[in-house]
Amino acid sequence: MSESFEQMGAILQTHIDTDHEFLSWLGTTVEHVDYGEMTMAIPYDEKLTNTRPGRGDHRPDIHGGVAATLIDTVGGLVFHTDFDKPTESGAATINLNVNYLRPATGDLEATATIVRAGQSVGVSEITVESTTPDGETTEVATGQGSYRLFRVD
Numbered sequence: 001m002s003e004s005f006e007q008m009g010a011i012l013q014t015h016i017d018t019d020h021e022f023l024s025w026l027g028t029t030v031e032h033v034d035y036g037e038m039t040m041a042i043p044y045d046e047k048l049t050n051t052r053p054g055r056g057d058h059r060p061d062i063h064g065g066v067a068a069t070l071i072d073t074v075g076g077l078v079f080h081t082d083f084d085k086p087t088e089s090g091a092a093t094i095n096l097n098v099n100y101l102r103p104a105t106g107d108l109e110a111t112a113t114i115v116r117a118g119q120s121v122g123v124s125e126i127t128v129e130s131t132t133p134d135g136e137t138t139e140v141a142t143g144q145g146s147y148r149l150f151r152v153d
């Protein structure tokens with residue numbers, strides 16, 4: 001990871017922690033930034049899970065909206081790696097698609113890659129993995145988003 005992308009990750013993390021009530025409440029972290037790719041994570045928390053009476057001592061799975069939020073967020077923020085002026089430019093979600101592959105019963109980590117970054121519209125693909133406390137990592141969701149890009153050049 002180059003120094004400027006490392007710095008971008010630190011700036012995004014500060015923005016989340018200090019300015020963004022929802023993402024900071026979810027415990028969202030920026031894990032990795034490089035040109036055209038970004039990884040973000042949300043830790044497992046009971047407050048985010050589906051409670052299903054009669055499931056015995058099964059660890060409850062995380063509500064799908066949390067993975068969708070992570071997909072939406074990292075899928076949009078990844079375009080900052082393509083902006084000439086990343087702090088002044090922005091992205092807004094136009095359309096989002098999520099396929100849930102398996103229940104997520106551990107921490108979520110999503111990696112977005114840019115499929116196409118045009119002048120005003122971008123498309124990204126996102127993969128979400130979940131790691132349980134005993135260290136098992138599985139792919140739990142995939143997504144694709146399209147975003148209106150507000151470039152300041």
Ligand SMILES: CC(C)(COP(=O)(O)OP(=O)(O)OC[C@H]1O[C@@H](n2cnc3c(N)ncnc32)[C@H](O)[C@@H]1OP(=O)(O)O)[C@@H](O)C(=O)NCCC(=O)NCCSC(=O)Cc1ccccc1
Nearest residue numbers: 072073074075076077089090091092093094120147148150
């Ligand atoms: C903007 C557009 C997609 C239409 O596009 P065009 O027909 O090309 O529109 P036009 O060029 O005429 O633009 C004018 C309008 O654009 C707006 N705007 C301007 N600058 C910015 C900016 N920097 N950021 C955002 N919006 C900006 C402003 O309202 C302005 O209206 P005004 O000039 O005040 O009258 C519209 O359908 C829309 O806003 N949809 C709702 C989208 C939505 O709410 N998605 C969910 C939220 S994203 C999320 O939660 C996840 C996430 C996290 C992190 C990162 C990424 C994602």
